[in-house]
Amino acid sequence: MRWLEVRRHSLTKKGAARGRVGSHLSAEGVMLGRLVGASLGPFASVVTSASPRAIETALAMGLAVDDTVELPSGYVSGEVERHQQWNWPRPYRTYAELLGRGGGLAEVAETYRAAWTQVVQAVPEGAAALVVCHGGGIEPALVACLPDADHGSWGAPFGHCDGARLGFEDGRFVSVQFRRVTPQRELAP
Secondary structure, eight states: OEEEEEEEOOOBOOSSOTTTGGGSBOHHHHHHHHHHHTTOOOOSEEEEESSHHHHHHHHHTTOOOOEEEOOOOSOOTTTOOTTGGGGOSSHHHHHHHHHHTOSHHHHHHHHHHHHHHHHHHTSOTTOEEEEEEOTTTHHHHHHHHSTTSOGGGSOSOOOTTOEEEEEEETTEEEEEEEEOOSOOOOOOO
16 A cells, blocks of 8 residues: 645735735745644655645655645635635535536546656655645545545645545545644534
8 A cells, every 4th residue: 555645835924915925935935834844744745736835834844855746726706716615515426426527627636636646657656746736626635535434524625735645545535534633614414
């Protein structure tokens, strides 16, 4: 078995134009990254999205970045608007329904799934890799990796530095364990 840990980036600076200061970690984000990083690893490979906030999160965790990858946003106009998943009572079940319709979100989820598969296949048997990327992309990708899972039981979307550890065997993802570092929002029954 191989393992893939995926984590959402840490807290970012606020109050500046999107794509500039907001794409870098805040002092609080660096502290959160350090706290989470102290309990992670070891990893045979660390890959992040090409975004500064993802790279900086891995570095704040005390990890060297081996590679970066371009990953699309999970916020697809007409399908999922920015941070809309926080209002869904069962976000992963909703993602499964949306992915079942095909379209842009399904393409995004497949892009993530394919990238994650490539990363985890490159590590030795028994080893783990880490990918640091973005909320809104991680959630539908997890559903795409485990399409037959009980998505209604998976809880809230990812907060900053939240993660999941996926088991990978025989060329496919076979299990998931959620690793929450931020308080979960209450979900409606």
